Amino acid sequence: MNEYQFFMELTEVMDTISNSGIRKLNMAKVVDIIYLSRFASKRIQVSKKFATANSQGILMFYCLNVFPEDIYYFQEEEAIVIYRNPIID
Numbered sequence: 833m834n835e836y837q838f839f840m841e842l843t844e845v846m847d848t849i850s851n852s853g854i855r856k857l858n859m860a861k862v863v864d865i866i867y868l869s870r871f872a873s874k875r876i877q878v879s880k881k882f883a884t885a886n887s888q889g890i891l892m893f894y895c896l897n898v899f900p901e902d903i904y905y906f907q908e909e910e911a912i913v914i915y916r917n918p919i920i921d
Contacts, residue, residue: 853907859900868895868903871912 857864872891877883884890895903895914902916 854913855905855907857903857905857912859896859903865892865896867905868892868912871905 857868859865859868869888869892872888875888877885899914899916902914904913904915905911906913
């Protein structure tokens with residue numbers, strides 16, 4: 833099976849985020865946690881062969897404990913994106 837890693841080089845990330853309809857979710861706010869949980873429970877699987885059903889619990893674990901500062905909502909695509917800038921880490 834082929835394996836792919838998608839990436840793009842970003843400059844001035846915060847300017848891009850603030851002007852593009854991308855909203856950073858704050859995992860310290862209950863309203864954003866509830867939003868993410870509801871979004872995850874309505875997730876559409878993109879692959880029948882390589883997808884997990886009823887996996888919102890593991891997603892919420894990682895969002896709350898591993899990536900709480902790296903979660904964004906991309907309104908135009910109605911997508912949640914987990915992005916960590918490798919330069920900062």
